[in-house]
Amino acid sequence: MDRVRDLASTRAAVIFTKSSCCMCHSIKTLFYELGASPAIHELDRDTNGREMEGALRGLGFKILFQGIGVDPLVYEIDQDPEGREMERALMRMGCTAPVPAVFIGGKLIGSTNEIMSLHLSGTLIQMLKPYQALS
Numbered sequence: 001m002d003r004v005r006d007l008a009s010t011r012a013a014v015i016f017t018k019s020s021c022c023m024c025h026s027i028k029t030l031f032y033e034l035g036a037s038p039a040i041h042e043l044d045r046d047t048n049g050r051e052m053e054g055a056l057r058g059l060g061f062k063i064l065f066q067g068i069g070v071d072p073l074v075y076e077i078d079q080d081p082e083g084r085e086m087e088r089a090l091m092r093m094g095c096t097a098p099v100p101a102v103f104i105g106g107k108l109i110g111s112t113n114e115i116m117s118l119h120l121s122g123t124l125i126q127m128l129k130p131y132q133a134l135s
Contacts, residue, residue, distance in 0.1 A: 003048060004055045013038035016056055019045060054078070061100055061115065068125055069132035104128065 008014045013031060017024035019042045031038045043049035054076075065072040077083035077099065090101045093108055102109045104127050109115065118124035 004052050007039070007041055011039040012036075014041070015039070016041045016043055016052065018043055060112075061102060064115075064119065065128065068128050070128045071133065105130070 004016070007016075013036045015024075015028060015031065015038045017028060017040060028038070028040060041052075043053050046052065062072055062074055075086075077086045080086060087099070090099070093101075095101045095108070095111060097111050100111055100115075102111070102115050109118070109127075115124065118127065
């Protein structure tokens with residue numbers, strides 16, 4: 001969504017959040033404690049918040065994986081007629097939250113926490129190495 005990209009480029013640090021989310025509050029506090037003055041966009045208070053949230057969900061891992069040299073296939077299950085059943089299947093497979101659910105080489109890796117932990121430890125790059133685009 002163009003609006004997300006436009007808002008994201010207004011400052012060095014931009015945070016899209018929800019006013020009622022405790023994790024969002026923690027992130028905002030961390031930035032303030034580090035002396036940053038991020039632009040804050042409360043999606044639950046924006047008339048286009050739901051659309052922006054959907055656009056952001058699609059961007060996060062896609063940007064991370066592309067930065068590593070892998071072009072991920074992204075399924076937007078909320079736009080699929082069988083999306084509800086797909087969510088239930090993901091939960092049965094062990095996803096603590098149905099989305100985002102990340103698979104690498106056909107194996108369920110997990111959601112946001114697992115992917116970010118793997119990335120911070122350097123393991124994610126090693127896992128994706130066989131799938132990196134050939135230069």
